[in-house]
Amino acid sequence: MSRRPVNPARRLGDSGSIPLVGSAHSKSRSSPVLSVVLLVVGAVLLIGYLYSGPGKGTSDNEPLSKLEVGVSCTLEVQKALPVLKKAYGDSMHKVLHVGPETCSVVFKLLKDEDTEVWGIEPYDLDDADANCRSLVRKGIVRAADIKFPLPYRAKSFSLVIVSDAVDYLSPKYLNKTLPELARVSADGVVIFAGHPGQRRAKVAELSKFGRPAKLRSSTWWIRYFLQSSLEENETATKKFEQASLKRNYKSTCQVFHLKSHH
Ligand SMILES: *[C@@H]1O[C@H](CO)[C@@H](O)[C@H](O)[C@H]1NC(C)=O
Numbered sequence: 001m002s003r004r005p006v007n008p009a010r011r012l013g014d015s016g017s018i019p020l021v022g023s024a025h026s027k028s029r030s031s032p033v034l035s036v037v038l039l040v041v042g043a044v045l046l047i048g049y050l051y052s053g054p055g056k057g058t059s060d061n062e063p064l065s066k067l068e069v070g071v072s073c074t075l076e077v078q079k080a081l082p083v084l085k086k087a088y089g090d091s092m093h094k095v096l097h098v099g100p101e102t103c104s105v106v107f108k109l110l111k112d113e114d115t116e117v118w119g120i121e122p123y124d125l126d127d128a129d130a131n132c133r134s135l136v137r138k139g140i141v142r143a144a145d146i147k148f149p150l151p152y153r154a155k156s157f158s159l160v161i162v163s164d165a166v167d168y169l170s171p172k173y174l175n176k177t178l179p180e181l182a183r184v185s186a187d188g189v190v191i192f193a194g195h196p197g198q199r200r201a202k203v204a205e206l207s208k209f210g211r212p213a214k215l216r217s218s219t220w221w222i223r224y225f226l227q228s229s230l231e232e233n234e235t236a237t238k239k240f241e242q243a244s245l246k247r248n249y250k251s252t253c254q255v256f257h258l259k260s261h262h
């Protein structure tokens, strides 16, 4: 009785190998039949693709990829660059961007001849593409843990722009990191942070960020800035808002403009 299950399994295995052997031996004889079958299968697949493919495919893919990626404030920085330029003018001449996917922002700013730009990737550059790796080789982009002092002298940059990264820092580290960003900047720090309730980076990235994003409300941030004696730059805030209105730009992230330490 206990042997029974063994037999069907072996028979299955045997019969599985037979057609292969058979077709190999009688190749010429079976090939017309085979090609007809393949043709029919191909036609069916093609028709199936044409009917269900384009329409259904894209509508299925889009929400899925958005869901996976979530809101990226680094992407938001790219969109906001023209508005930032209006708000900061000359202060955009030497920019440090800090945040995941920093290469994307650096590339965009490099196209502008008047802007010198550097990037800090706070997590890792393991999945960086070839273009990004070339920026790393040139020393324009570097990986650095922003929980520790940054390897730059005071006022090394005119403007520091940080996206997403602060959402992953606990208040203990924010206390170290934000003053550091203010230290290395001369004309201000712009912070792009997520809104509470926004969907963040995909779960697979949690291991990379070390902890899930903590999305804080604007009241939380403003109270935090006050406590830590980080001053908001009201001139910059106002200019940014005006330029946003003019260009019909609406950020999906919270944007804060802080003064540098002097
Ligand atoms: C961060 O700094 C503020 C102001 O100096 C202080 O009140 C707060 O306790 C600090 N938080 C942590 C977690 O160290």
Ligand SMILES: *[C@@H]1O[C@H](CO)[C@@H](O)[C@H](O)[C@H]1NC(C)=O
Residues within 6 Å of the ligand: 087, 088, 089, 091, 186, 187, 188, 233, 235, 236, 237, 239, 258, 259, 260
């Ligand atoms: C405030 O922002 C303006 C740009 O709008 C900039 O020129 C100025 O230097 C900033 N002030 C400080 C103290 O960071």
